[in-house]
Amino acid sequence: MVPTGGAVPTGVADPRRLAVLRATGLIGDRSFSGLDRLTAMASRMLEAPMSLVTLVDQDRQWFASAVGLPEPWATERQTPLTYSFCRYVVATEAPLVVMDARADVGLCDSKAITELGMVAYAGYPLRAPGGAVLGAFCVADSRPRRWEYRELTLVGDLAAIAASEVAALLGAGELAVAHQDAEQQRAFLEALLDSLDTGVVACDPAGRLIRFNQALRYALDDDADPALSPRQWARRLRVLHPDGRRFTAEEMPLLRALAGEHVRDVEHLVVGRDDQRLVFRTNAQRIAGPDGSVLGAVAVSQDISAQYRTGRFRDAELAVHRAFIASTDPADAAAAVVQAVGTALDWAHAELWLADELSDMLHPIATWTDPQRPAVHVPASLGRGSGLAGTAWHEQQPVWVPDLAAGAAPMTADIVTGSRLRAALAVPVRGADQALGALTVFAPTAETKDSTCVTLVAGIAAQVGAFLQRCRADELRRELIQSKDEYIALVGHELRTPLTSISANTELLRDTDDTTAFGEVRDLVEVIDRNNSHLLALVGELLDLAGLDSGHTxxxxxxxxxxxxxxxxxxxxxxxxxxxxxxxxxxxxxxxxxxxxxxxxxxxxxxxxxxxxxxxxxxxxxxxxxxxxxxxxxxxxxxxxxxxxxxxxxxxxxxxxxxxxxxxxxxxxxxxxxxxxxxxxxxxxxxxxxxxxxxxxxxxxxxxxxxxxxxxxxx
Incomplete structure (x- = not known):
């Protein structure tokens, strides 16, 4: 029964139905081509001037599709609920068939008659997949009409087809929402992974790489390529054992995890951007679905290059310390110093330069080059401010050159080109009150300035300076002991011998009587004179030497x-x-x-x-x-x-x-x-x-x- 008056039927305002309606996303001014074909078909086959798919909200009805609707409603695609016959279909959840609405007590006052031109009406429920009635599929005529059974059957069938179309639209909407949600989750996950300093890589069940986060992309200067097989990407990524051997595909932590192994704390080298060698510690594990199926594997790699380098430098400092203990000659210890520094940094070449105070020039006392690299030409000498070592020595400050090839280094182009070296660091070797030389190291790749590296190399340079000072102190100590020994020798021999001779000859003279002629003792006097002259010369030279030594002269x-x-x-x-x-x-x-x-x-x-x-x-x-x-x-x-x-x-x-x-x-x-x-x-x-x-x-x-x-x- 159709209620009279303008009251909203109870079923229309049902909160559960309205929630389903609004969740569909169909309400609005959108058009749907599938529904448009159905309304056009209904209007054509039934020769009905008007055919609609309506969605009934709490206070208005929306037209998901419309044929024959007058303006302005055709453009606005909605009317107030007082214009709606479809609300009664929703309220009763049953078809509504009207031959002449003007003669119907419950409908004769509806604005659908005067505003929309609806006199005859046939509408069937438009159901959501869960059964809730969203609106109606209806046809209408502007004059009274007796609807035949076959016509009503067709409207009912088209309503069912429209419901299927709505279900498809809802499914597509749900898929779109799910896709949007998945995209949001993917974007969130990417942002989360890219915000990590730790490298993350993932593969699919076939072992193909599907994900590098930003930290790993930057470190490797590469990205995941799903087109590559595991063996192909294992060859492409230069992953090395600590001894320099390349990882095989089977040794890759990610593929070991995919095979079922729980991989922990694997340390390895990676040759990345600009051939820079990085040290990573990697954990990896398999990813399984709720049913236990293998979805892939993930590996997390932490860059421990700084910690690794610090450890290597502790070893280098110990090696340098041992070299200094074992040697008292700077030239002997220098070879161990440059090798220790070069290998600790994993750089290609190192040099130790010491200053010649006379010429005010630097000379290389020791050099070391990685055996795997070509020989490096080293100049025989450098002046103050000349070359990398000369600059650090003159300025008494560390000098870091990120890339020699950029042309900003204090080195000649032919040396830079011939050495095939890129980054360089020089630190002064300081004594108590002056720079004694410089320690320089060169990398085969460009390197941004690393304050830790500068500090570590400067620490070894300080050891070198302290060793040189100790050698000088030892030399002075030996000279002091030598001087004491020399003066003991002076008293014991150089002075005593002529004095003994003078004393003996004087005794002989004393034993002669007063009548002895001078000619008889001339030889004794000449011996005394000769020894006296020797003593005078000796004392004169000693006084001269002592005056010069002490600075009094x-x-x-x-x-x-x-x-x-x-x-x-x-x-x-x-x-x-x-x-x-x-x-x-x-x-x-x-x-x-x-x-x-x-x-x-x-x-x-x-x-x-x-x-x-x-x-x-x-x-x-x-x-x-x-x-x-x-x-x-x-x-x-x-x-x-x-x-x-x-x-x-x-x-x-x-x-x-x-x-x-x-x-x-x-x-x-x-x-x-x-x-x-x-x-x-x-x-x-x-x-x-x-x-x-x-x-x-x-x-x-x-x-x-x-x-x-x-x-x-x-x-």
Whole structure:
């Protein structure tokens, strides 16, 4: 029965029905082509001017499809509920057939008659898949009409088809919602995984990669490619054992997990972006569905490169410490230092440079190159601010170059190209109050600045500096002990022997009577005089040496033409040399100026030339060569004399030491000449060394002196 008046039928306002209706997503101004075909078919086959699919809400009806609906309702696709006959179909959940609504007591006042032109009406329930009536499928005529049975059957069938179409639309909507939900979940999961610093990779049941998160994509400079088989992607990803062997497909943690193994704490190397080597610790496990089916596997890889490098550096520091304990010679320990640093960083090349105070230049004391890489050209020397090591040494600050190929490095292009090295780090090796050199390391790949790496390399450089300081302190301690021994020898022999002789001869003189003629004791007086002269010379040289050693004897620093001074001493020594059968040959530049004490330099040069002549007991050539070698004045005095035994060569600069060969040949001397020469040279910031002649075999001695040309601060 159709209720009278404008009241909303009870079934229309049912909250459960309305909830189902609104959940369908069909309400609105959308059109549905499948429903449009059904309403067009109904209008055509029944020759009905109007055919509708309505959705009845609490206060209005919506047209999901409409044929013959007048304006403005056709455009608006909705009317108030007072325009609706379909609400009665919803309320009763049964068909409603009306031949003439104007004659129906319950419908005659409906605006559907006056506004929509509905006089005859036939409507069937439009049901949702759960059975709830959403609205109606109806046809209408603008004049009274007796609906035949076949016509009503057709409307009922079309209503059932429309319900199926609605079910399909609802299913598609649910799928769309599910798809949207899945997309949201996927986006959420991707954002979550990409926010992790830890690398995540997943594969499907066939072992094909389906997911890399952002951390892994960046580290590997690659992405998952489902088109690759497990063996293909295992070859493409450069995953290495700690010893450098490549992982096989069967060894990959992800595929081991897919096979059912629970993989924990597998450490491996990965060659990633720009050939950078990273160290990962990986856990992996299989992913199973609720029914136990294998859905794939997931692996989580944590980048432990920093921790790994720190551990390697602890080992390197220990290796360096052991090398320093085992050696007292910087050159011997340096090789262990550069190898320890290079292998700890897993970089390709390392160098240790030490400064030469005379030339103010750096020289490489040790280098190391990865055996798997080509040799690297290392310059013989570097000046302040020149090259990577020279820059760190001069600025006394670490220098990091992320990529040598970018052209910003303080290195020549040919060295950069030839070495095939990319990143570089140089740190100064510091002493107590100055930089002593630099430690440099080079990587085969570009590297962004790593403060941990800088700190670790600087720590080893500090060890090197402390070792050099210790070596210097040990050297000074040995020199002090040596000085004490020398002065004991002085008292025990060099002074006692002539004093004993003087005392003995004095006693003999005392025993003579007053009538003894001087001629009878002349020999005694001459022995006393000779020993007295020796003592005076010895004491004079000792006082001179002590004054220079202590700094009490001041040097008078001024520009000195060393070439002229050497030439003068050569000329002065030639007559005596010729008398002894020696031939002094000189090679001296026109001019070579140094800052120094002219008298002391003359004293030093004279002693060296006099010694060369004195020890050439059989005559022969004496070569005096002076050159300017890269800002250092180098003086070589070489003779062909009796030479110095190899085991005595380090002792020649000790006070009172006299070569066994000199004593054998009865050559007179105090044993202080070379000691005095060394002190003079060291006060001029120079060095002196003794060696056999470079181009002669057998006998002879070469004395090499080096003095900085610009040594304006001689002590």
């Amino acid at each position: 001041q040097l008078h620093i001024a520009p000195v033409d060393l070439a002229a001074l050497v030439g003068e001493r050569v000329s002065a020594a030639r007559p005596g040399a010729q008398a002894a059968g020696a031939d002094i040959r000189a090679r001296i530049p026109p001019r070579l100026t140094v800052a120094g004490d002219e008298a002391r330099l003359r004293q030093m040069v004279g002693k060296l030339i006099d010694n060369a002549v004195k020890y050439s007991v059989h005559g022969g050539p004496v070569d005096v060569v002076l050159v300017d070698n890269d800002g250092v004045a180098e003086l070589d005095v070489t003779d062909t004399g009796i030479g110095i035994p190899d085991d005595e060569r380090e002792l020649v600069f000790h006070r009172f030491h006299r070569s066994s060969r000199a004593r054998t040949h009865g050559i007179a001397g105090t044993g202080l000449g070379l000691a005095l020469c060394r002190t003079i040279i060291e006060r001029h910031h120079g060095t002196i060394a003794v060696s056999p002649p470079a181009d002669r075999s057998g006998s002879g001695t070469r004395i090499s002196v080096r003095i900085p040309v610009a040594a304006g601060s001689a002590r």
